Amino acid sequence: MWLYQVVPTLSEILIYPVKALDPSSVGRVSITSIGGLSGDRAYAMKDVNGEYIHGKRTSAVHRLHTACDRNARQLKLRVHETDQICEFHLDTDREALEAWLSEYFEMNVILAVEPGGGQTDSVIFTTDGKAGPTVISKATIREVASWYDGICPEQMQQRLRPNLVISDVPPFWEDRLVTNSDYRLQIGDIRLTGAEPIPRCIVPARHPHTGMEYDGFRETFVQKRDETLPTWVGPDDLDGNLFSLMIGTEIPESERDGELAVGETAQIVSPWYFDFLWHTRVVDGKRIIKTESPALTGAASTAE
Secondary structure (H helix, E strand, O other): OEEEOOOOOOEEEEEOOOOOOEEEEEEEEEOOOOOOEOOOOOOEEEEEOOOOOOOOOHHHHHHHHEEEOOOOEEEEEEOOOOOOOOEEEOOOOHHHEEEEEEEEOOOOOOEEEEEEEEEOOOHOOOOOOOOOOEEHHHHHHHHOOOOOOOOOOOHHHHHOOEEEEEEEOOHHHHHHHHOOOOOOOEEEOOOEEEEEEEEEOHHHEEEEOOEEEOHHHEEEEEHHHHHHOOOOOOOHHHHOOOOEEEEEOOOEEEEOOEEOOOEEEEHHHHOOHHOOOOEEEOOOOOOEEEEOOOEEOOOOOOEE
């Protein structure tokens, strides 16, 4: 008997052109030479001492709403609860943009530029940081949003600031990646390695548009995370920190000439996985996979 399984898919790609500011949703993205996503945290705000200006440092970043046209290299900015939109070219208007940001943050701001992925938190705050994207499932976002009154899944996603969102899997599916060092995340033709849990900071506790802190956010999170921890992951897999969510990854050099695209299949795989023959097709608008052996999809299946 053949087993049919709904295949997990990459449903969203989010890049953050300016670190700490609003994301851009893209349909496909290339991979940079350092293993990051093209355009992700390519720009970042720093003070004159070279220290980053981000949500960990000031809640003022949340009240700054932005939209970036990557092709035109134009950045639009608007302060929360105001109507005035200011627009700058990221290259030719750099000095004017820095002056505007300096006035807003009430400190001298310099816009630093690096290849996509070069200014991720992993790179900045750890000695062996990886520039690769963060991964979370849509079901995880929905589950965590349900822990809080007044926070919808869309707002929870804005609070968590992921790069890659996977659909058609159960909550905390991505946690499997940190339970076995042999596991890899395969999205289309790209294999992502080096999975690590992401410890959370103050940013998810703040409203993404106002910066107002949700009272008891961390305490509720840790309690509910403990209560809903899946059977396939333990506290040790999260480095003993239950205030962890999302998975950080690394894209090996051998994979950096490819692209990631919305709609591609996403599988947690191990070396033995590649011994199986897979066939895919679309049924009722869902991509399914046909195999003689179950995979580490975690998705629901039906027999035929």
